[in-house]
Amino acid sequence: MSTNNRVDKVVPVFPWFGMDIGGTLVKLVYFEPLDLTPDEIRTEGEILMNIRHYLTSNRAYGQDGVRDHALELNNIQLGGRRGNLHFIRFPTSKMPNFIDLCAMRHLHTLTFEIFATGGGAYKFEKDIVEKLKISWCKCDELDTLIKGLSYLSKLNLKECFYYEEPQNDANPNKHPFIFDTKRPFLLVNIGSGISILHVDSERNYRRITGTSIGGGTFLGLSCLLTGCSSYDEAIQLATEGDSTKVDKLVKDIYGGDYERFGLPGHIVASSFGHMNLPEKREQTTKADLARATLVTVLNNIASISMMCARTENVDRILFSGSFLRINDLSMRILAYAMDYWSSGQIKAIFLEHEGYFSAVGCLRKFIMDANGYEHDHIHSLQH
Numbered sequence: 001m002s003t004n005n006r007v008d009k010v011v012p013v014f015p016w017f018g019m020d021i022g023g024t025l026v027k028l029v030y031f032e033p034l035d036l037t038p039d040e041i042r043t044e045g046e047i048l049m050n051i052r053h054y055l056t057s058n059r060a061y062g063q064d065g066v067r068d069h070a071l072e073l074n075n076i077q078l079g080g081r082r083g084n085l086h087f088i089r090f091p092t093s094k095m096p097n098f099i100d101l102c103a104m105r106h107l108h109t110l111t112f113e114i115f116a117t118g119g120g121a122y123k124f125e126k127d128i129v130e131k132l133k134i135s136w137c138k139c140d141e142l143d144t145l146i147k148g149l150s151y152l153s154k155l156n157l158k159e160c161f162y163y164e165e166p167q168n169d170a171n172p173n174k175h176p177f178i179f180d181t182k183r184p185f186l187l188v189n190i191g192s193g194i195s196i197l198h199v200d201s202e203r204n205y206r207r208i209t210g211t212s213i214g215g216g217t218f219l220g221l222s223c224l225l226t227g228c229s230s231y232d233e234a235i236q237l238a239t240e241g242d243s244t245k246v247d248k249l250v251k252d253i254y255g256g257d258y259e260r261f262g263l264p265g266h267i268v269a270s271s272f273g274h275m276n277l278p279e280k281r282e283q284t285t286k287a288d289l290a291r292a293t294l295v296t297v298l299n300n301i302a303s304i305s306m307m308c309a310r311t312e313n314v315d316r317i318l319f320s321g322s323f324l325r326i327n328d329l330s331m332r333i334l335a336y337a338m339d340y341w342s343s344g345q346i347k348a349i350f351l352e353h354e355g356y357f358s359a360v361g362c363l364r365k366f367i368m369d370a371n372g373y374e375h376d377h378i379h380s381l382q383h
C-alpha cells in the first residue's frame with residue numbers, strides 16, 4: 001500500500017480488479033487509472049504497463065473474452081483516483097486457460113491482491129494460489145452484489161430503468177429510474193440459477209429463496225432443442241419465434257377465458273403442452289422452441305418474484321444477472337407480467353450493467369479494505 005498525499009487516503013497498489021467467477025461467466029472489472037503521476041509511470045514496470053495496454057486497447061481477447069465497451073464508465077473517481085472502469089467477460093469453462101495465460105504473461109512475478117467472488121472464487125482458489133503469486137481474497141457473491149448495485153446506482157444516474165409500455169415493441173419507452181436504496185426492494189439475480197433477496201438497505205438483506213430454473217436452463221435447453229451453440233444465437237432465435245405454437249394456452253383448453261378465476265385465454269396454461277402431438281411438433285421451428293423455452297423460464301421467474309414481492313410487501317423488483325444481456329425481449333415480458341398481475345402496483349426495474357455488480361462490489365471492497373473500513377460489513381441473514 002502507498003499513501004496518496006493529494007487525498008490523504010491509502011491507495012492500494014495497481015492493478016485494480018474485481019472478479020466474479022460464476023456458474024457460466026467470469027465477470028472482470030478493471031480500473032484504468034488516468035491520473036498516474038510521472039513517478040508512478042516510471043515505477044509501474046513493463047508487465048503492468050502491458051496489462052493496462054492489452055486490456056484497454058482490445059475489445060476481444062482470444063476467442064472467448066469480450067470487453068463490453070458500451071458499458072464502460074469513463075472518468076470516474078474511485079478510491080481517490082480518476083480513471084475508466086472496464087467490463088470484461090469470458091466463459092467460466094475457460095478459467096484454467098485464463099490462469100495459464102496469466103502465468104505466461106508473468107503475472108506471477110508481481111505481488112498484488114485480487115478480491116474475487118462467485119462459486120469459482122472457491123473452486124479455483126487452489127489452482128490460482130499455486131500458479132500465480134497474487135493474494136486471493138474471497139468475498140460472498142450476494143454481499144458484493146448489493147455493494148456493487150448500491151455503488152453503481154449512485155455513480156451512474158442512468159443505471160436503473162423501466163419500461164413505460166413494455167408490450168409495445170415499436171416504442172422503446174425505456175426510462176431512467178431514480179433508485180433509492182434506502183427503501184426495501186426485491187432483488188432477483190438471474191444468473192445460471194436464481195437468487196431472490198429482500199433488501200432493506202445496503203447493509204441488511206435476506207436471501208428469501210432461489211430457483212434452479214434460470215439463465216443456465218434457458219441456454220442449456222435451447223442448445224438441446226435447437227442445436228444452437230451460444231447464448232447470442234439462442235436469444236436471436238427466441239426473438240424470431242412464436243411460443244404459442246409450442247405452449248398450450250388457456251383458450252386452447254377453454255375455447256376462451258377461464259372467467260371464474262380470472263385467467264384470460266391468451267395466457268399459457270401448459271408450457272410445451274402442444275408438444276405431445278406429432279402434427280404440432282411438425283409445425284414448430286427452432287425459433288418457436290427457443291421462444292417457448294424463454295417464455296417458460298420467464299413465466300416461472302415472474303410468478304416466483306410476484307409471490308415473493310407480495311409476501312414481503314415490497315413494490316419494486318430489480319432484476320440483475322447476465323441472462324438479461326442483449327435481452328430486451330425478456331425485460332419487456334417480465335415488466336409486462338409484473339404490471340399485469342399486480343394491476344400496476346409492482347414495478348419491474350432493470351439495470352444497465354446486468355451481471356457485473358458482484359465484480360464491482362469486489363473492487364469496491366478492495367478499495368475499502370485498503371482504507372481499513374472493516375465495519376462496512378453488510379448484514380446478511382440466511383433463510
Ligand SMILES: Nc1ncnc2c1ncn2[C@@H]1O[C@H](COP(=O)(O)OP(=O)(O)O)[C@@H](O)[C@H]1O
Nearest residue numbers: 022023024025191192215216231321322323355
Ligand atoms: N456470452 C454468454 N455466454 C453464456 N451465457 C450468457 C452469455 N451472455 C448472457 N448469458 C446468460 O447469462 C447467464 C449467466 O448469467 P451470470 O449472471 O453471468 O451468471 P453466473 O454468475 O452464474 O455465471 C447464462 O446462463 C446465460 O443465460
Ligand SMILES: CC(C)(COP(=O)(O)O)[C@@H](O)C(=O)NCCC(=O)O
Nearest residue numbers: 022023191192193194195210211212
Ligand atoms: C448457487 C447460486 C447462488 C450460484 O450463483 P450463480 O453462479 O448461478 O449466479 C445460484 O445458482 C442459485 O441461487 N441457485 C438456486 C438454488 C436454489 O435456491 O434452489
